[in-house]
Amino acid sequence: MQMIPEQKIRTASEGLRAIAHEVRLSVLCHLMQGPMCVQDLMEATGTSQSNLSQHLSKMRLMGILENEKRGQQVYYSIANPAFRGLVSALQAIYCPEICSTSNGELK
């Protein structure tokens, strides 16, 4: 009768770790508003190209993000919409004043 069965705790904690980093969380937050290319994410997060690329790669491998090549650029977006719920829950904890509904709309 647990919320998350023992056998899935490992997987879930790995999922958490995949976004429990300043840069990766920042990326995820920015992508809540729609797809962005690496360049723009670089500016948005203030991280080096190489570093950002490694973080993006990690999130993609974890099934959180997906990417699409458009010409010279690669656009990243949120692959699993359920991760939006995680961000909303986080927001409820750390900035409750900016209220939003669970589907991500601002109120």
Next chain:
Amino acid sequence: MQMIPEQKIRTASEGLRAIAHEVRLSVLCHLMQGPMCVQDLMEATGTSQSNLSQHLSKMRLMGILENEKRGQQVYYSIANPAFRGLVSALQAIYCPEICSTSNGELK
């Protein structure tokens, strides 16, 4: 217009890290059902006393758990109910079949 403003990304990612570990997530999940003492959490998580104690301490310092001494035992419980929302969001991702409402009741 971001869900989590830049200045709070660091804090939020620290909060995530505080539960992004098998043992700590397992503890949090077990405590969803109510307070438990260290001994029982030890059995529930299969961790050594010292190790568990260190994890509990970390979660307490992060404001996730609180504890209360009752005689020889120390009971831990969820200090910030908003963290329940995080677990629910996690569950929606990793075990959607076990559906539950946002307030934690099973359906």
Next chain:
DNA sequence: TTGACATATTAGAATATTCTAATGATACTT
């Protein structure tokens, strides 16, 4: 007050994560 029990703390070794610097790959432009 001594011993047993429950929990906390500390130090340091083991392990994992993160970042930087260098290089590689691919797609555009001219």
Next chain:
DNA sequence: AAGTATCATTAGAATATTCTAATATGTCAA
């Protein structure tokens, strides 16, 4: 084809996290 721009990959140093083992603290019971 040569140069430039965008992104990915790699190796390894720097840093942070986790675990174990030993010890400390506080509480209860006899």
